[in-house]
Amino acid sequence: MKRTGAQILVDSLLREGVRVIFGYPGGSVLPLQDVLYDTPMDVILVRHEQGASHAADGYARATGKVGVCMATSGPGATNLVTGLATAHMDSIPMVAITGQVKTHLIGNDAFQEADVTGITRPVTKHNYLVKDISELACIVKEAFHIASTGRPGPVVIDVPVDIQMQTIEAEFPEKVCMRSYKPTITGHPGQIKRAAKMISQSKRPIIYAGGGIIIADAHEELLELAVKINAPVTTTLMGLGGFPEDNDLSLGMLGMHGTVYANNATMESDLIIAVGARFDDRVTGKLDSFAPNAKIIHIDIDPTSLSKNVRVHVPIVGDAKNILTALNKVVKKPETKKWHAQINEWKKKYPLTYKTKGKKISPQYVVEQIYKVTKGDAIICTEVGQNQMWAAQYFNYTKPRTYISSGGLGTMGYGLPAAIGAKLGRPDKMVFDIAGDGSIQMNIQELATAVANKINVKIAILNNGYLGMVRQWQELFYKRRYSMTPISGPDFVKLAKAYGAEGMRIKKKEDVKKAIKEAMAIPNTVIMDFIVEEEANVFPMVPAGEAINRMIGGMA
Amino acid sequence: MKHTISVLVDNKPGVLARISGLFSARGFNITSLAVGETNDPTVSRMTIIVSAEDRILEQVQKQLHKLIDVISVSDLTKRDYFERELVLIKVNMARTTKQKLTKLLDKFSATILSSSKQGAVVEVVGDNKEISKVVKLLEAVGIKELVRTGRIAITS
Ligand SMILES: Cc1ncc(C[n+]2csc(CCOP(=O)(O)OP(=O)(O)O)c2C)c(N)n1
Numbered sequence: 001m002k003r004t005g006a007q008i009l010v011d012s013l014l015r016e017g018v019r020v021i022f023g024y025p026g027g028s029v030l031p032l033q034d035v036l037y038d039t040p041m042d043v044i045l046v047r048h049e050q051g052a053s054h055a056a057d058g059y060a061r062a063t064g065k066v067g068v069c070m071a072t073s074g075p076g077a078t079n080l081v082t083g084l085a086t087a088h089m090d091s092i093p094m095v096a097i098t099g100q101v102k103t104h105l106i107g108n109d110a111f112q113e114a115d116v117t118g119i120t121r122p123v124t125k126h127n128y129l130v131k132d133i134s135e136l137a138c139i140v141k142e143a144f145h146i147a148s149t150g151r152p153g154p155v156v157i158d159v160p161v162d163i164q165m166q167t168i169e170a171e172f173p174e175k176v177c178m179r180s181y182k183p184t185i186t187g188h189p190g191q192i193k194r195a196a197k198m199i200s201q202s203k204r205p206i207i208y209a210g211g212g213i214i215i216a217d218a219h220e221e222l223l224e225l226a227v228k229i230n231a232p233v234t235t236t237l238m239g240l241g242g243f244p245e246d247n248d249l250s251l252g253m254l255g256m257h258g259t260v261y262a263n264n265a266t267m268e269s270d271l272i273i274a275v276g277a278r279f280d281d282r283v284t285g286k287l288d289s290f291a292p293n294a295k296i297i298h299i300d301i302d303p304t305s306l307s308k309n310v311r312v313h314v315p316i317v318g319d320a321k322n323i324l325t326a327l328n329k330v331v332k333k334p335e336t337k338k339w340h341a342q343i344n345e346w347k348k349k350y351p352l353t354y355k356t357k358g359k360k361i362s363p364q365y366v367v368e369q370i371y372k373v374t375k376g377d378a379i380i381c382t383e384v385g386q387n388q389m390w391a392a393q394y395f396n397y398t399k400p401r402t403y404i405s406s407g408g409l410g411t412m413g414y415g416l417p418a419a420i421g422a423k424l425g426r427p428d429k430m431v432f433d434i435a436g437d438g439s440i441q442m443n444i445q446e447l448a449t450a451v452a453n454k455i456n457v458k459i460a461i462l463n464n465g466y467l468g469m470v471r472q473w474q475e476l477f478y479k480r481r482y483s484m485t486p487i488s489g490p491d492f493v494k495l496a497k498a499y500g501a502e503g504m505r506i507k508k509k510e511d512v513k514k515a516i517k518e519a520m521a522i523p524n525t526v527i528m529d530f531i532v533e534e535e536a537n538v539f540p541m542v543p544a545g546e547a548i549n550r551m552i553g554g555m556a
Numbered sequence: 557m558k559h560t561i562s563v564l565v566d567n568k569p570g571v572l573a574r575i576s577g578l579f580s581a582r583g584f585n586i587t588s589l590a591v592g593e594t595n596d597p598t599v600s601r602m603t604i605i606v607s608a609e610d611r612i613l614e615q616v617q618k619q620l621h622k623l624i625d626v627i628s629v630s631d632l633t634k635r636d637y638f639e640r641e642l643v644l645i646k647v648n649m650a651r652t653t654k655q656k657l658t659k660l661l662d663k664f665s666a667t668i669l670s671s672s673k674q675g676a677v678v679e680v681v682g683d684n685k686e687i688s689k690v691v692k693l694l695e696a697v698g699i700k701e702l703v704r705t706g707r708i709a710i711t712s
C-alpha cells in the first residue's frame with residue numbers, strides 16, 4: 001500500500017511501541033501533525049519545544065522506554081537543543097523528530113531553515129537528515145535501536161517537509177543491520193576472573209555505582225554483589241535509587257555534596273569497584289589525590305569512559321547487568337570487619353545534618369517531610385541548584401527511576417517538564433518537582449501543559465529568594481558579594497491559579513507536613529510555595545579543585 | 557609522538573564533519589587528513605595523522621570507534637606499513653633551468669609536469685622524509701606554491 005512519508009513516520013513510531021509524543025507544531029511538520037490527528041498515540045502539546053524535549057527525557061527516565069518529541073524546523077528545532085544536550089550528558093534514550101525545509105531549499109537560508117544535523121551533532125548520539133523517502137522506515141528503526149542500546153542517548157531525525165508528503169510503497173524492516181554499530185554487551189571472562197580475585201584480596205573495598213546501574217536495570221545484581229562481598233556502596237547523583245539507601249551497606253551519595261563517610265571511604269579504600277559511573281570531576285575532586293591507595297575495577301558499557309580520568313587496573317567493557325551476574329557467580333567475600341568498623345565510626349561522627357533551630361523553614365526539612373509523607377513512594381524530579389542537592393540528600397531513594405534530575409548538564413528548567421513526562425509514563429506514582437524559585441521560572445509555561453492534559457504533578461518550590469547555589473559560592477568564595485543572584489518571582493500562588501492549577505504558600509514549619517498531605521489529595525497540579533530560610537547552604541561540600549575528603553561545613 | 561590512524565567509515569554525507577568535530581571538540585590536533593573511497597563504494601578510508609601521547613591517543617581511537625558511522629579504527633604506527641603523500645610544487649624558474657631541475661630531483665620519485673619561464677610544476681610522491689628533502693631542495697630554488705594531498709597509508 002502506498003503511504004506518505006508522514007504516515008510511514010507514524011507507522012514506524014507505533015511499531016516501536018511509542019505511546020506518547022511531546023511536541024509543538026509548525027509549517028514544516030504539518031503533514032506529520034495531520035497523521036497524528038488520528039493515531040492512538042497520546043500527542044501532548046507543550047508550550048515550548050524545550051519542554052517537549054525534557055518531557056520526553058523525563059518519560060524515558062521514569063519508564064526506561066525511548067522518549068519521543070517533535071518540533072518544526074528552524075526555531076522549533078533549535079529550541080530542542082538544550083533538551084538534547086541534557087539527555088546526551090545523562091545517557092537518556094530519546095528520539096527527536098524535526099521538520100526541515102523542502103529538500104531543494106536546504107542550504108538556501110530558506111524561511112525557518114537551520115542546519116539541524118550540524119547544530120545537534122555534538123549533543124546527540126547520532127542524527128539523520130532524511131533525503132530519500134525510501135530510507136525513512138529504515139532510519140526510524142535504526143534511530144530507536146541506537147537510542148536505546150549500548151550507552152543510550154538522544155537521536156535526531158530531521159525530515160524535510162516534502163519527504164513527509166511524498167508517497168511510496170511502504171516497507172518496514174524487521175531488524176536493523178548496521179555493520180558499524182555493535183556495542184559490547186558481555187564482559188570479558190578473563191577480566192571478570194581478575195576482578196573477582198582482586199575483590200577477594202581486598203581489605204577496604206567500596207562499590208561506586210552510577211547511572212549505568214539504572215539504565216542497565218542492574219540494581220538487583222548490584223545488591224546481590226554488595227551483600228555477597230559485604231562491601232559498602234556509594235552512588236553518584238545519577239545512581240541514586242540504584243542501591244537502597246535504607247540498607248546498612250549504603251553510604252549515600254559521594255562527591256562534591258556527598259556524605260563525609262562516602263567520600264572518606266572512597267579516599268581510604270584499597271579497591272574501588274566502579275559500575276556504570278564515569279569518574280566525573282564532581283565525584284573525584286582533585287584528580288591527583290583521588291583514592292591514592294585504591295586499585296580500580298571499572299565496569300562500563302562505554303569504552304571511552306574507561307581510563308579517561310583515572311587509571312584503571314581492571315577495565316571491563318559491557319552491560320552492567322550481564323557482568324554483575326557473571327561476577328556474582330565467582331566472587332568471594334573478603335575480610336572487611338575492620339573496614340566496616342571504621343566506616344561506622346565515620347557514619348556516627350559525621351551524619352548529614354542541617355540547622356533545625358530558628359523560626360524559618362529549613363529547605364532540607366521540606367524535602368525530609370516529602371519523604372516522610374510519601375513514605376518514599378514517589379518519583380522526585382528536581383530543578384538545578386541547592387534544591388537538587390537537598391532533594392538528593394534528604395530523601396532516601398530505595399528504587400531505581402525515582403530520582404530524576406539533570407546531572408551532567410545541570411539544566412535549570414528541567415524539572416517541571418520532566419515531571420510531566422514522568423507522570424505520563426508512571427501515572428500510578430505521585431510525581432514531585434522539587435524546585436528552586438529561579439529554575440521554576442525557566443519552564444513555568446509547562447504548567448499549562450500539565451493542567452490542559454490533566455497531568456497532576458506536585459511542585460514544591462524551595463523559595464529562598466536567591467539563585468541559591470550560585471549565591472552559596474559567592475558567600476564562600478566571593479566575600480558575599482551577591483551579584484546577580486537575588487531573584488524575585490511572581491506570586492506563585494496566584495500564578496498557579498491563573499494557569500488553572502492549585503497554589504498554596506507555606507510560611508511556617510508546622511504547616512509543612514499538612515500542606516504536602518493536602519497537595520497530594522488535590523486531583524490537580526499544585527504549586528507549594530515554601531518560603532524557606534534564605535541563606536541556607538548545601539553542606540557538606542568539597543570546594544572545587546580540592547580532594548574529596550577535604551569537606552567543609554555541615555559537620556556538627 | 558606522531559601516530560598514523562587508519563579509519564574505515566560508511567561513505568555517507570556528514571561523516572567527515574562528525575570526525576573533524578570530534579577532534580576539535582576534544583582539542584585533539586590533526587596533522588594530516590586524507591579521505592577517499594575504497595574499492596567498496598559504500599566505504600571510505602580516512603588516514604589521520606595525529607600527534608599525541610599514548611593516553612590521549614587511546615581516547616582518540618575509542619572516541620572515533622564510538623561514532624556510529626565508523627566501521628573500524630587501527631593505529632598503523634605499531635605495525636609494518638607504507639605511507640605516501642603526493643605533493644605538487646610550483647617552482648620559480650628565474651634562477652634555474654629544466655635540466656638543472658631534472659638533475660636535482662634525480663634521486664626522488666618526482667616528475668616535472670610542466671615547465672616554462674614563469675615556473676615549473678613538479679609532482680613528488682614519497683614518504684614524509686623524502687617529501688621533506690625535496691621541499692628543502694626546492695626551497696633553495698624558490699617555491700611559489702605548494703599543495704599536498706595528506707598522507708595515506710596501508711599495512712604491508
Ligand atoms: C540554564 C541554566 N542557567 C544557569 C545555570 C547556573 N546555575 C546553577 S544553579 C543556579 C541557581 C538556581 O537557583 P534556584 O532555581 O532558585 O535554586 P536554588 O539553588 O536557590 O535552590 C544557577 C543560576 C544553570 N545551571 N542552568
Ligand SMILES: [Mg+2]
Pocket residue numbers: 436437438462463464465466467468
Ligand atoms: Mg532559589
